[in-house]
Amino acid sequence: MRTLSAAFRSRRSSWLVLALTALAVALLFALLPAGKSDSFPASGLPSSAESARVTKLLKSFPSADTTVGIVVFDRGDRALTDADKQAVASRAADLADLSTVPQAVRPQFSDDGTAAILAVPLSSRTVQDDVAKAATSLRSAASSGLPDGLTAQLTGPVGFQDDIANSFAGADFRLLLVTVLVVAVLLIVTYRSPVLWIVPLAVVGAADGLAGVVVKALAEPFGLTVDASISGILSVLVFGAGTNYALLLVARYREELTRTDDRFRAMRTAYSSAGPAIAASGGTVALSLITLLAASLSNNRALGFACAVGVVIAILFALVALPAALVVCGRGLFWPFVPRRAASVGAEGGAGASSEAGDTGDTSDTGDTGDTGDTSLTEAEARGFWAGLGRRVARRPVAVSVAAVAGLAILSLGLSGYAVGLSQTAQLLGDPASVTAQKVIDRSFSAGLTSQTTVLAPTSAAGRAVDIAKATKGVESATAGETHAGRTSIAVSLSAEPESDAAFASIDRLRSAYSDAGGTVATTLVGGTDATALDTQNAAKHDQDLVIPIILAIVFAVLAVLLRSLVAPVLLIASVLATFFASLGASTFLFTHLLGFPALDSNVTLFAFLFLVALGVDYNIFLTTRAREERDRHGTREGMIRALASTGAVITSAGILLAAVFAVLGVLPVVALTQIGVIVCIGVLLDTLVVRTVLVPALVFLTGDRFWWPTRVRRSEHVATAR
Template identity: 40%
Template sequence: MTAPTTVRRGRPVFTVIAVAILVLLVGGAGGSYQGKLSEVQKNDNASYLPGSAESTRVSNESAEFIKVPTIPGFVLFDKTEPLTDADKTTILDAQKAISAVDGVDTDGIAAPTYSSDGRTASLFVPLVAETDDGTPIQGDALAETENAVIAAAQQTAGDTITVLPAGPGGLLVAFIDAFSGLDGALLGAALLVVILILLVVYRSPVLWFFPIISAVLALGVSSLIIYFLAKADLLTLTGQSQGILSVLVLGAGTDYALLLISRYREELHNYENRFDAMITAWKESAPAIFASAATVIIGLLCLSFSELNSNKSLGPVAAIGIGCTLLVMMTFLPVVLSAAGRWVFWPRKPKIDHASDLTTHGLWGRIAALIAARHRAAWIGATVVLLLCIIGVVSLDTGGLTTTQTFTNKPPAVTGQELYDSKFDPGTGAPVVMTVDAADAAGVIEAARSAPGIATKENSVCVQADFAKIAALLQSLGPAALAGQTGCAPVQLQVEPIDGRTLVNATLADPYDSPAALATVKNLRATVHDLPGDVRVGGQTATTIDVQDAAVHDNKLIIPIVLVVIFLVLAVLLRALLAPLILIVTVVLSFAAALGVSGLFFTHVFGFAGADQSFPLFAFVFLVALGIDYNIFLMTRVREETLEHGTREGVTRGLAVTGGVITSAGIVLAATFAVLGVLPLVFLAEVGFAVAFGVLLDTIVVRSILVPALSYDIGKKIWWPSALAKAAD
């Protein structure tokens, strides 16, 4: 069919041009805010939880007793032989140097303790977590303080003593340092991978530049918006969210660009005027691109039902990224691409030959014909392959990871934590924190001391000591004031009850983030909740438990909601019920297969200790929301071809004409998510692998074989109950 030689232009075209200019200005200005996102990140477990969580309530209540909220941490001094008296003097000098570092709670620093073999000393160094006006100190400032502490210790200790960080403070800094690569290594690697793939896809040394610069502008616009929302505490931005934002914008943006440019190239065979070709391409590809973006955005916003603040805000963060990407790719990209002219496709510049019908020749034309000829064997075979992949789910352990297991490398804080756990009481520094009625404190202490998993030393379960009182006593009477003091702090040095409530700490016998510690706190909660009065159990370990419980809750709630929402979007787009149902089932099958293969690789290839409870939800949202994109791209084109050629012919033509571009888009998206492995964190490496493999599986098996073969076999009934289901082929 010959296309018209001209296209009517009107106000919408000039609106697109105006928006493109605005996007260029805002995106250019927003580029600098990408580097500022780390300033508004929150990476502590407590910020992930809602106010209703028990550990959050304990944290809020205990803040009234502790004048200076802190994050516990340790500095270790280690030698291969026993520490000498001169070494111990050096360690005391290091303690003085650390006390002079801004951001350290000087009153909370305890005297050095020494391991039983005499080779290691531990110095408790808490970091101030809030300013005087109660504002939480941001992660980058905490990292600077911790680094200054270690630098002061190393400078004093010299080369003969090894200095290592440990405890929650040191590990928090390790997380922050891991995310510091977002601005450089991650984005740089992702851009390089996408550029290489686009060079192969387009076979042009020029064309790749336009999708890339558009994606960078989209990232700038979204970074600008997210920065101010996070700064105003309207959403919580974590390092995970920022990392996913970068690859999501780049991957999805390139997908949209590939679809638009592919259709533009088709229309350049029909229109002499490149602007007419772009207007037609925009109109023809817009429904699929807008529907795809809408599906992803709505699916991501379903995360708003999450109990975890991190998941709840990941939805808006990622949705903003997709929305900005859609805006840029449908305004800026078509304007600059059409303004540039046909030369951008050099050396394969499309000519006006009305030869844009690619459905009868080429590789994908042959693939489509083969699937049509053996459609039943094709969809049955593809289903069997997916079912075999699902078997690997038995290897997937989503029981959670300890803090030291969450890194793919071994930062100094992990080395220090392992050394601390082997030389000292592992539960020290991150106690269980209980808020209790003061009148019932004695009974709670007695119950806690007898609970399995609680340390057995005489000072293991005590009312919170008042460090300000202790510091004042030491200042007036000197160290002799506490000479020989063991066990809990005397009553006069404990915190004063507030509104009849007080604070009790219990030291764990195991590392605070270990499975044994988690089990201890769960049992302790069950024990003390049965006691008279209102007893609440919090602390680092309790926070981890609450995060894990919330993650399991989110998995059960959000996954069904996302499926229902995506089904409704597809039903409206395709004006049918059976086709959306089939697409949903195939994508879920693909998701389960990706989980199965991921379980095998995590356990037997990468050697990961397990996966986080949130992993299935993250993998599901991205795989289903993004995986359905390719089915949208395919089926909207199939429906378009069906209107003219009938269903079965429409399936083969739709697959033939979209096969190359959709496969290229899938490879780009898979590559960008795989780049998450650049960051040394197990969670992001696992999400990156699962999404990358799942997208390739969906692109190559589901969209290329299963969906078209099954649609061909069903025939026109796939459009039930629309009129197409009754139309003659």
């Protein structure tokens, strides 16, 4: 880092860095091909999954290019009138004109007389090309000329697909707008300057824009699909992580400006000190994210790839563009609280004028003796809140550790309500038409009426396969259909709500029944929407079990190399895991008792763990690398107090900002993104306000020099500590 810091040794070299950065960004924007982005997430199942095999085989069937839009008519809980029934019949004629199988569009009335449905077969290729147009045509034809009080709502595959696409419509812009506003406000509050916040926000904003372009350009060659949800998480992560790195560098730069009149020397010292921590913490996040390439779900691989690229770009901008921009702008950027060297405080002319003269010159000194920096605490730091907190924790480390661990354990009790798997109607916030229509079907018809469960059986055993399906608990009906290439499709209707635990149990029983039957029928495959959702949930569990240990191993290795210790990584990882379980428990309680979410989405646990552990390590690195630096002069105990005094404010600011940025995910009406945002928000706040500020220092005070084992602590450090 000392070599790289030479790029900021003068105004001329700093302007050159900015110019080269701008040129590189412009060339990338101009030359990289425009990538594609899907409007809604795909399942991303591996080809070995049973439902994926069914989907592949069905593509060769005559009716492969068929999907269905289901229109539900109702008056709430009131019975349909004769006029209503006549209107439904009239709407059936108009909807039949839109269908690929007009004769199949026939009204079906519920036994209780409160609802009617029309199933409209459509070309799946046409729907896929423009789902919004297909859904709008169905809604328009269904709602035209209805009697007052009678409503028509679209559900089924087409309805849900359109509502999911609408949930992500404009997602990039909404997330970007809210994120920028949140970051801007928090930076203004943090810096207490009407000017300074503009520079880091502009740098991070440029990083976010470039990350989106680079990710979309590279995703297609790697066989990955970046959907709207991945783009949203990418922006949030780049802004959150990039702003964190900016806060750390600016804080250290500001600190050094109080020790020297030469802002270029101050930046070189800050860069040499904070740069390794930024590179190590960002590298840990990127390496943790890249582990998702080992996942079985393709959307998990796409998320890991996209976010890893985004973090790397954020690091580059934080270590290249930001320091150059800061020194070019000069000390006035911090107005009205301009940092001065202590000797210059209060001076009018004299020393103060000398300071300004030094700042405007084209510094070209070659001596680097001052670049190591004077890490003495300022009077404000020595008497400040964080130094006082550190000394209070040092006096009672056992009591503080027990209290902090007990608090985290209490929050973890919320895990007693932990459950995974959301039904189809529970995946979107609010009341989109597809969800409210499905609720009408659940009330007046079979809950599984709108789901598509398809069984592919050997034609020679099709009759037996139908009988086995009808005899399986949870199956309402089974009807043999088309035959192709030695297999017969069987349309199966389940009694449970689509993608619910009951539907998954029915799929498992059906698969087990065929497997246990033996003979030719044992090769029967079960697919369809419920089977796909079940296989996706199982694949997510597999990915979670595979990726989490790899992430922990990476974090341990990075901490061990950076801190040159084997004890410190174990304690730091234990603290991060405690934070994760506490935040997951608190969030589960919140979801269950306040927000009404029955369970977590299948990928939420993995993503929350990834972001919390990887980003939580950032704060570990920021604190402990500074503690190690201070330890070399003052010993382990005093070194940690000084590290907390120096970094406590910036870590707290960074944590609050990161928590707020992830909470922004809640602006989208998608339960999974809201859950990720809430869990990470709570976890980062716990990590920042409890774990990093009191628990980790208490653990260091308890273990003493053993915290750095096997690194030997020099005798002079013990002497410094004893004093």
